[in-house]
Amino acid sequence: xxxxxxxxxxxxxxxxxxxYGLGVLLxxxxxxxxxxxxxxxxxxxHANFTVILGGEVPLCVIAIAxxxxxxxxxxxxxxxxxxxxxxxxxxxxxxRFDQPLVVAILVAxxxxxxxxxxxxxxxxxxGLDCIIVTLxxxxxxxxxxxxxxxxISINTGVSATLTxxxxxxxxxxxxxxxxxxxxxxxxxxxxxxxPFGRHLRMIGSNRTAARLVGIPVVSxxxxxxxxxxxxxxxxxxxxxxxxxxxxxxxxxGLLLAALAAVYLGATTVQPGKFNVAGTVVGVFFLALxxxxxxxxGVPPFVSQLFDGGALLxxxxLSRFLGRxxxxxxxT
Amino acid sequence: xxxxxxxxxSADAEAPARLRLAGVSKRYASTTALHEVGLTVGRGEIHAxxxxxxxxxxxxIKIVAGVERAEPGGSLHQGDQAADLTGWSARxxxxxxxxxxxxxxxxxxxLTVADxxxxxxxxxxxxxxxxxxxxxxxHTAEVLAxxxxxxxxxxxxSALRPATRTMVAIGRALQDVDEERSGVLILDEPTTALPRGxxxxxxxxxxxxxxxxxxxxxxxxxxxxxLALCENVTVLRDGERITSRATAGxxxxxxxxxxxxxxxxxxxxxxxxxADAPSLVAVEGLAAGPLQDVSLRVxxxxxxxxxxxxxxxxxxxxxxxxxxxxxxxGTVRLDGVPxxxxxxRQAVRAGIAYVPEDRGGDALFGSMSLDENLAAxxxxxxxxxxxxxxxxxxRESARLARxxxxxxxxxxxxxxxxxxGNQQKAVLGRWLxxxxxxxxxxxxxxxxxxxxxxxxxxxxxxxxGRGTAVVVTSDDYEELAQVCDRVVVLREGRVTGSVxxxxxxxxxxxxxxxxxxxxx
Numbered sequence: 109x110x111x112x113x114x115x116x117x118x119x120x121x122x123x124x125x126x127x128y129g130l131g132v133l134l135x136x137x138x139x140x141x142x143x144x145x146x147x148x149x150x151x152x153x154h155a156n157f158t159v160i161l162g163g164e165v166p167l168c169v170i171a172i173a174x175x176x177x178x179x180x181x182x183x184x185x186x187x188x189x190x191x192x193x194x195x196x197x198x199x200x201x202x203x204r205f206d207q208p209l210v211v212a213i214l215v216a217x218x219x220x221x222x223x224x225x226x227x228x229x230x231x232x233x234x235g236l237d238c239i240i241v242t243l244x245x246x247x248x249x250x251x252x253x254x255x256x257x258x259x260i261s262i263n264t265g266v267s268a269t270l271t272x273x274x275x276x277x278x279x280x281x282x283x284x285x286x287x288x289x290x291x292x293x294x295x296x297x298x299x300x301x302x303p304f305g306r307h308l309r310m311i312g313s314n315r316t317a318a319r320l321v322g323i324p325v326v327s328x329x330x331x332x333x334x335x336x337x338x339x340x341x342x343x344x345x346x347x348x349x350x351x352x353x354x355x356x357x358x359x360x361g362l363l364l365a366a367l368a369a370v371y372l373g374a375t376t377v378q379p380g381k382f383n384v385a386g387t388v389v390g391v392f393f394l395a396l397x398x399x400x401x402x403x404x405g406v407p408p409f410v411s412q413l414f415d416g417g418a419l420l421x422x423x424x425l426s427r428f429l430g431r432x433x434x435x436x437x438x439t
Numbered sequence: 440x441x442x443x444x445x446x447x448x449s450a451d452a453e454a455p456a457r458l459r460l461a462g463v464s465k466r467y468a469s470t471t472a473l474h475e476v477g478l479t480v481g482r483g484e485i486h487a488x489x490x491x492x493x494x495x496x497x498x499x500i501k502i503v504a505g506v507e508r509a510e511p512g513g514s515l516h517q518g519d520q521a522a523d524l525t526g527w528s529a530r531x532x533x534x535x536x537x538x539x540x541x542x543x544x545x546x547x548x549x550l551t552v553a554d555x556x557x558x559x560x561x562x563x564x565x566x567x568x569x570x571x572x573x574x575x576x577x578h579t580a581e582v583l584a585x586x587x588x589x590x591x592x593x594x595x596x597s598a599l600r601p602a603t604r605t606m607v608a609i610g611r612a613l614q615d616v617d618e619e620r621s622g623v624l625i626l627d628e629p630t631t632a633l634p635r636g637x638x639x640x641x642x643x644x645x646x647x648x649x650x651x652x653x654x655x656x657x658x659x660x661x662x663x664x665x666l667a668l669c670e671n672v673t674v675l676r677d678g679e680r681i682t683s684r685a686t687a688g689x690x691x692x693x694x695x696x697x698x699x700x701x702x703x704x705x706x707x708x709x710x711x712x713x714a715d716a717p718s719l720v721a722v723e724g725l726a727a728g729p730l731q732d733v734s735l736r737v738x739x740x741x742x743x744x745x746x747x748x749x750x751x752x753x754x755x756x757x758x759x760x761x762x763x764x765x766x767x768x769g770t771v772r773l774d775g776v777p778x779x780x781x782x783x784r785q786a787v788r789a790g791i792a793y794v795p796e797d798r799g800g801d802a803l804f805g806s807m808s809l810d811e812n813l814a815a816x817x818x819x820x821x822x823x824x825x826x827x828x829x830x831x832x833x834r835e836s837a838r839l840a841r842x843x844x845x846x847x848x849x850x851x852x853x854x855x856x857x858x859x860g861n862q863q864k865a866v867l868g869r870w871l872x873x874x875x876x877x878x879x880x881x882x883x884x885x886x887x888x889x890x891x892x893x894x895x896x897x898x899x900x901x902x903x904g905r906g907t908a909v910v911v912t913s914d915d916y917e918e919l920a921q922v923c924d925r926v927v928v929l930r931e932g933r934v935t936g937s938v939x940x941x942x943x944x945x946x947x948x949x950x951x952x953x954x955x956x957x958x959x
Contacts, residue, residue: 322787
């Protein structure tokens with residue numbers, strides 16, 4: 109006991125550094141690129157921040173969808189592909205079947221939820237390994253999308269209301285960002301402030317113990333996959349809103365960026381735990397850094413190096429920083 | 440008392456000590472784990488090292504084994520050679536013939552005894568880097584013969600009985616110790632994982648080992664074993680040596696008080712006649728896994744013990760009552776109403792609580808805080824006005840932790856940082872706060888020090904006093920005799936006997952377990 113007390117100031121310092129570390133880094137990135145003569149004018153402009161803020165909203169929603177299964181200790185690699193598929197399905201509903209926007213949104217969310225339910229059945233009910241299942245599902249989805257689109261984007265017949273929502277601003281802030289605030293608030297509330305969320309954390313911490321204190325582990329895990337799929341479906345619709353169409357390559361391409369953001373996010377806000385707020389900080393940290401580097405004239409491949417590198421750094425960090433403390437990230 | 444106290448100096452004079460530790464201290468940043476501790480073990484002596492969790496015995500073992508350094512000082516004497524423990528190393532310990540065998544002996548189940556003997560030692564190799572199998576098998580046979588181990592070099596480890604596996608581990612540790620000088624064997628809780636029947640088998644082997652001249656330091660929480668096996672005992676408490684003396688003239692109660700450093704409640708409790716009370720739980724003809732045709736009754740306020748060896752089906756019985764295992768046949772009635780729980784969730788809702796045997800693996804949420812662990816079953820109670828009330832949860836958990844006697848600085852730390860006894864109290868407390876009608880506990884005091892053990896017994900009796908029906912299993916018959924109102928004996932999945940309050944004793948229970956086999 110005395111030992112723990114003696115370590116307190118040290119531990120508190122460490123926890124504070126960890127909790128705000130990524131946020132401080134994010135501010136530092138903004139400061140550096142805003143003051144560098146080469147990037148300053150372009151980077152620190154309202155236009156650039158608007159582009160980054162609006163542009164990253166779909167990725168944020170998809171990354172949050174990634175976060176949910178990770179809270180119960182499951183990695184769903186198919187989330188980004190589900191978003192891509194939902195984007196195609198929702199856009200096709202408008203473009204090829206002349207359906208109104210509301211129906212298109214419902215279609216996208218339903219496609220996402222159905223794919224999530226399929227994952228959930230195989231993983232939660234049958235108890236199969238999440239990585240193998242979602243890798244297979246991801247590949248199957250890629251095949252279905254290719255079959256349906258021939259690899260060509262759907263760009264016609266998209267509702268103007270949707271594209272306006274994706275590209276215009278209210279009070280100088282991208283409209284789509286308001287939706288992000290809503291989604292983040294809602295998911296954060298469910299995970300952190302409801303008994304259901306606490307059950308998710310308990311399942312992620314120790315499945316057997318969760319079952320033995322009376323938590324319905326199978327149905328809860330199943331529900332998480334369905335929720336994550338539905339959220340990815342909504343994220344897919346946001347992709348269409350941003351780009352004005354549905355590109356079959358766009359969804360799957362977000363896999364690594366989302367993973368990097370989620371793992372980076374797990375080192376901050378609630379260090380050692382996958383958490384929604386951390387995920388959002390992670391997305392914007394990566395986006396701002398890549399934007400700054402691009403403006404500084406660094407070639408585009410750097411963004412891949414950066415996402416991959418960030419994922420590695422995040423995993424290493426959570427291994428060392430989170431060790432021996434409440435809430436260690438495990439995959 | 441004075442007659443049995445050993446004067447270390449005179450003991451040394453009779454038989455030269457194989458190992459003598461003096462003034463061993465260990466200080467961490469702000470805590471003193473060991474303060475000027477000494478220990479003397481002679482050739483052929485079996486010496487018990489006792490202490491509760493946090494008493495410093497693990498630290499002492501680590502220092503002797505060279506895994507940790509003594510600080511600020513300490514010395515180790517063998518014959519007239521003295522070594523400074525501040526500069527001691529694992530290698531030096533090895534060269535001095537000191538070997539530690541841990542509770543988890545670390546073996547490869549699918550490999551042969553010979554291969555297991557080579558682990559950490561290496562095989563003899565020929566000119567082409569090939570393993571010289573025949574030579575190694577011969578060496579293995581020699582080691583097995585030397586330590587009287589009932590095994591053959593080519594037998595897979597998994598085919599051996601548990602006590603024999605421990606013996607192989609001991610043989611592995613001592614295989615290259617110089618016979619002339621003899622080894623110092625430190626056994627860290629070697630019997631915890633052993634079924635009761637295996638313990639005697641291991642003890643016979645240890646006595647032979649000691650007779651061959653090796654010095655043995657035996658660490659165990661089971662006081663009856665210490666009294667049965669060891670000639671002398673050293674007790675540590677809070678990093679200091681409380682006493683070193685002969686075990687002759689001591690009984691378990693004396694030892695328990697030495698370890699706990701306080702007066703403990705005497706064994707018996709006022710057993711009321713609960714037999715006449717109507718049964719809360721009535722099990723008829725239950726079959727599941729190894730269980731066959733099990734019938735038993737438990738009354739509200741009664742503590743029923745389930746005694747049985749590993750594989751007797753005692754854990755399956757508890758898990759079946761908790762809805763975690765589906766019964767193949769039979770009925771369970773709760774308050775006269777037939778129930779068939781299809782999941783633990785339904786059992787929890789019906790007021791049943793279950794403390795599993797493996798607390799780390801099956802009960803604790805290691806990555807969550809203590810308050811979240813304590814609130815695991817009652818999360819819904821903190822859902823108020825659409826929000827989980829964490830502050831109230833922390834406050835109430837802190838109060839609960841105090842009531843349970845959980846030693847912790849804060850409820851926001853992980854339960855992984857607590858000692859075994861405190862962890863178990865947390866798991867138990869999580870259920871007690873729900874005031875269950877039926878409380879099931881699977882071996883709740885294993886790996887728990889005597890102080891916490893008494894606390895757990897008290898909590899069980901208190902719960903029974905409030906009308907909870909308690910069903911508890913244990914490897915320790917002394918414990919069952921102490922806590923239970925009645926004990927039922929399970930053998931190979933069947934109820935083969937029952938011991939009522941008036942006849943309850945450890946001896947009686949073990950006779951029921953090892954008694955004549957029922958005719959088939």
